[in-house]
Amino acid sequence: MKCVDDFRLQLGNKQLVPIMIGGMGVDISTARLALEAARLGGVGHISDAMVPTVTDRRFDTKFVKTKLAKYKFNVDNPDKSVVQFDLGVLEEATRLHVGNAMQQKQGDGLVFINCMEKLTMNAPKETLRVRMRAALDAGIDGITLAAGLHLGSFALIEDHPRFRDAKLGIIVSSLRALQLFLKKNGRCGRMPDYVVVEGPLAGGHLGFGMDWAEYDLASIFTEIRDWLKAEQLDIPLIPAGGIFTGSDAAGFLEAGAGAVQVATRFTVTRECGLPEKVQQEYFKADEDDIEVNQLSPTGYPMRMIKGCPAIGDSIRPNCEAYGYLLDAKGSCSYIEAYHKAHEAHPGERRVPVWEKTCLCTHMRNFDCWTCGHYAYRLKDTTHRLADGSYQLLSAEHVFHDYQYSTDHKIALPKREVCLLAG
Numbered sequence: 001m002k003c004v005d006d007f008r009l010q011l012g013n014k015q016l017v018p019i020m021i022g023g024m025g026v027d028i029s030t031a032r033l034a035l036e037a038a039r040l041g042g043v044g045h046i047s048d049a050m051v052p053t054v055t056d057r058r059f060d061t062k063f064v065k066t067k068l069a070k071y072k073f074n075v076d077n078p079d080k081s082v083v084q085f086d087l088g089v090l091e092e093a094t095r096l097h098v099g100n101a102m103q104q105k106q107g108d109g110l111v112f113i114n115c116m117e118k119l120t121m122n123a124p125k126e127t128l129r130v131r132m133r134a135a136l137d138a139g140i141d142g143i144t145l146a147a148g149l150h151l152g153s154f155a156l157i158e159d160h161p162r163f164r165d166a167k168l169g170i171i172v173s174s175l176r177a178l179q180l181f182l183k184k185n186g187r188c189g190r191m192p193d194y195v196v197v198e199g200p201l202a203g204g205h206l207g208f209g210m211d212w213a214e215y216d217l218a219s220i221f222t223e224i225r226d227w228l229k230a231e232q233l234d235i236p237l238i239p240a241g242g243i244f245t246g247s248d249a250a251g252f253l254e255a256g257a258g259a260v261q262v263a264t265r266f267t268v269t270r271e272c273g274l275p276e277k278v279q280q281e282y283f284k285a286d287e288d289d290i291e292v293n294q295l296s297p298t299g300y301p302m303r304m305i306k307g308c309p310a311i312g313d314s315i316r317p318n319c320e321a322y323g324y325l326l327d328a329k330g331s332c333s334y335i336e337a338y339h340k341a342h343e344a345h346p347g348e349r350r351v352p353v354w355e356k357t358c359l360c361t362h363m364r365n366f367d368c369w370t371c372g373h374y375a376y377r378l379k380d381t382t383h384r385l386a387d388g389s390y391q392l393l394s395a396e397h398v399f400h401d402y403q404y405s406t407d408h409k410i411a412l413p414k415r416e417v418c419l420l421a422g
């Protein structure tokens with residue numbers, strides 16, 4: 001039986017190990033994780049979600065504090081239309097975030113950025129344009145367009161000097177979405193360099209309704225692969241969602257995939273941005289601890305670990321500080337849900353909101369534990385330690401396990417020796 005290492009992903013003149021670590025916002029797929037993928041010859045993603053918040057944490061900028069000070073007068077107002085992002089700040093933060101990652105890059109692989117259209121930021125077009133252009137300016141190897149149809153996204157960068165040299169790809173969950181994307185972006189005279197087809201078992205937001213369980217990745221992959229072939233479009237197709245072992249990956253590569261995109265197995269690596277306490281929750285999760293719900297204000301279903309603090313929390317909307325999901329009119333469905341919950345419980349200070357979650361605040365604080373369907377198998381990928389906790393993995397170990405394993409085997413890491421003090 002073949003393994004992943006028997007294949008290569010050809011992107012332009014580059015030959016890569018056909019493993020892409022998917023973008024995981026907010027700063028879950030850190031620069032450190034993406035750089036490991038690149039060092040090992042594959043493709044890693046950083047995320048462009050809430051970048052000013054991320055640079056505040058990593059580079060001690062004060063972007064969030066400044067924005068909050070400017071709009072503090074509006075915190076009790078459900079109408080957030082005045083709360084606008086400063087495009088200069090957004091550009092500066094993106095350049096810092098991307099530039100820093102690219103400066104550290106080693107090895108033959110690539111570092112891409114995951115750009116979500118659903119981060120509408122009270123000015124969808126203007127903010128997306130700045131985010132993509134600043135990432136290109138700062139030397140990103142490629143942009144993966146995510147969480148949205150991106151019908152106008154190529155046009156926002158078509159006059160950028162790197163429009164043709166940077167790798168550009170799109171994540172879709174159906175052939176129809178891909179056809180629409182190609183039709184609308186075709187006028188820019190450029191095809192995507194790769195297409196990620198994400199099935200219903202992925203982490204993060206799903207490109208399906210609540211009937212997600214009726215779909216499966218293999219069928220959608222086959223449909224798109226056959227259509228691309230019939231149209232004589234030679235674009236690498238990259239399946240994602242529920243690819244848990246090297247053999248799962250090799251199966252897709254044998255069926256004609258250009259590479260695979262994986263994420264959940266890397267959530268429990270040391271290079272991942274999740275705090276260790278949260279990583280232990282991922283390890284502990286059983287199958288019935290994981291649900292797909294409609295709590296995300298984006299309108300897309302999202303998979304989460306049921307016990308996460310983001311569910312049923314009572315936090316006041318925090319758009320003056322964050323506001324990444326505000327639509328073009330300055331509203332977010334969490335604001336509506338929050339006020340509805342308070343109207344039903346007049347006079348109470350802390351009212352749990354069950355209908356939606358304040359995704360910005362909870363993602364920023366690592367309190368929204370989104371994961372792929374197979375997160376309940378993470379415990380089988382490592383050792384249980386004497387204190388009952390699970391041993392974290394290195395990204396290199398997980399990457400190599402995908403690259404070399406056969407027969408659905410999962411290689412366990414070398415057991416850490418616990419040195420007791422005293």
Ligand SMILES: Cc1cc2nc3c(=O)[nH]c(=O)nc-3n(C[C@H](O)[C@H](O)[C@H](O)COP(=O)(O)O)c2cc1C
Nearest residue numbers: 022023024025146202203204241242262263264372
């Ligand atoms: C914790 C987590 C966060 C994610 N965040 C994003 C995101 O911000 N944008 C995105 O396009 N996909 C996101 N995803 C989806 C992954 O990039 C990837 O396509 C998918 O999870 C692959 O399936 P797997 O996790 O079963 O390997 C996320 C996945 C996880 C597990």
